[in-house]
Amino acid sequence: MSQINLFFNAIRENPDDDIPRMALAKHLEERGDLRGELIRVQRILLRMAADDSERPVLERSVRELLRRGEVTWLAELPAPERRSFGFPSWRWEMRDGRLAVTMSADLFLDKDVQALAGSESWDWVESLELREVTPEQMEKIASSPLLAGVLSLTIGAVVANHTPVGDAVALAIAQSPAVANLRELALPHNNISPKGAQALADSRYLLQLCSLDLSLNGLGTRGTKALAQSSALPKLARLELAANAVGLEAVQALTRSPAMAGLTYLGLYRNEIDDRSVFLLADSPSITSLTDLNLRANRVLQKGCCALAESPNFSNLRRLNLGECKNHVGTRGARALARSRYITHLQMLEIGENGIGNQGVAALASSANFADLRELYLWESNIGDHGVAALTTSPHLTRLMLVDLRGNDIKGRCLKAFAASPNLNRITQLFVDGVGIGRKAKAVLEQRYGKGLVLW
Numbered sequence: 001m002s003q004i005n006l007f008f009n010a011i012r013e014n015p016d017d018d019i020p021r022m023a024l025a026k027h028l029e030e031r032g033d034l035r036g037e038l039i040r041v042q043r044i045l046l047r048m049a050a051d052d053s054e055r056p057v058l059e060r061s062v063r064e065l066l067r068r069g070e071v072t073w074l075a076e077l078p079a080p081e082r083r084s085f086g087f088p089s090w091r092w093e094m095r096d097g098r099l100a101v102t103m104s105a106d107l108f109l110d111k112d113v114q115a116l117a118g119s120e121s122w123d124w125v126e127s128l129e130l131r132e133v134t135p136e137q138m139e140k141i142a143s144s145p146l147l148a149g150v151l152s153l154t155i156g157a158v159v160a161n162h163t164p165v166g167d168a169v170a171l172a173i174a175q176s177p178a179v180a181n182l183r184e185l186a187l188p189h190n191n192i193s194p195k196g197a198q199a200l201a202d203s204r205y206l207l208q209l210c211s212l213d214l215s216l217n218g219l220g221t222r223g224t225k226a227l228a229q230s231s232a233l234p235k236l237a238r239l240e241l242a243a244n245a246v247g248l249e250a251v252q253a254l255t256r257s258p259a260m261a262g263l264t265y266l267g268l269y270r271n272e273i274d275d276r277s278v279f280l281l282a283d284s285p286s287i288t289s290l291t292d293l294n295l296r297a298n299r300v301l302q303k304g305c306c307a308l309a310e311s312p313n314f315s316n317l318r319r320l321n322l323g324e325c326k327n328h329v330g331t332r333g334a335r336a337l338a339r340s341r342y343i344t345h346l347q348m349l350e351i352g353e354n355g356i357g358n359q360g361v362a363a364l365a366s367s368a369n370f371a372d373l374r375e376l377y378l379w380e381s382n383i384g385d386h387g388v389a390a391l392t393t394s395p396h397l398t399r400l401m402l403v404d405l406r407g408n409d410i411k412g413r414c415l416k417a418f419a420a421s422p423n424l425n426r427i428t429q430l431f432v433d434g435v436g437i438g439r440k441a442k443a444v445l446e447q448r449y450g451k452g453l454v455l456w
Helices: 003-013 018-030 034-047 055-073 135-142 167-174 194-202 220-228 248-256 275-283 302-309 330-339 357-365 385-393 412-420 439-452
Strands: 090-095 098-104 125-131 152-155 184-186 211-213 238-240 265-267 292-294 319-321 348-350 375-377 402-404 429-432 453-455
Touching: 003 018, 018 034, 034 055, 034 090, 135 167, 152 167, 167 194, 194 220, 220 248, 248 275, 275 302, 302 330, 330 357, 357 385, 385 412, 412 439, 429 439, 439 453
Parallel strands: 098 125, 125 152, 152 184, 184 211, 211 238, 238 265, 265 292, 292 319, 319 348, 348 375, 375 402, 402 429, 429 453
Antiparallel strands: 090 098
């Protein structure tokens, strides 16, 4: 085994540890390989705050390193041939110094690609996404030795006849020793049933899995219960269950399960979540470490929002999504978040289409709870000039970098004051309605935000 393979093995054993990656970076720099510097710079960026003044400089450095090294780094990997529908059969990007590759299932199973197993070129591949997968291909895919070193695997359902892969994808993955090193598994939009979820929950080979994305499937209550009761996912920290008909009984299973104690992210977008489900989350003895909670497009009302705000279970939250029309937390919900003793370090809040109005926005703007906020989504919130004025004069929102004000009745003169506010001088992205604000206001916004201005 080569020395570089030893580095790769150390990274696979501890993918979140800086030490083996920086040791690899030093080894590569000593032999004149630009990927050493790339790993070092991307690792710094990974830990750097989004508003750090040094970030643009390091991002330019990454782009230059990629430009200089691309041809050499990809020499042994397949050429990106153009397909009949205009897209390449594979594409790549560098993430944290390692390759993230997307390719068609046909190309992945090609004998020349399979022959790369064990090569240093393929050892650089840390993340793999397969497209155009058919159920008949899954057994061969899951048993491929190319998966042995992959840490992140995504299998979509983009097939010619629009037939999802179905339970075949979950069954094949669950039974494959080749996936034993996986830390992240995403199987979105595959029509996986409770049977497939049960197979994943019972698998002997997913013990290292930290992130599981089963969005847009058909898990329902039975499938969600199977995951909640699993003893085979001891390291699970991120669970995405968007659009799976998850309701009260399924949430009850999640909140009562000791197996869910390690969750830091829970995605419940577009399910059947109502205030009763939120009460269960707020009182859960297990789910107490969330940093990211997505409840968008559910039926969370004012009482549910108040329960969130009053629960110590959410004291670690950094991202909270309550957006879209089925939710209606209203002014009362916004005020509850503003007064919360526990939700005090949010970096992202999405609360659009919830009817919080000018008074709700004013409550948020006047609260020190939001001093760490970087992103604020207030689209279609029934706010006008008074609400925007509260944002403009807030002493607490100085770290904001993105604000979404689409679908509100805001005059051009108010937006000009917003753009000139010294309290909001870190904002680089602004979403507003382009109709009715006037040419002068539009010119001011374009000069202030440049390409970061999105007019609707």
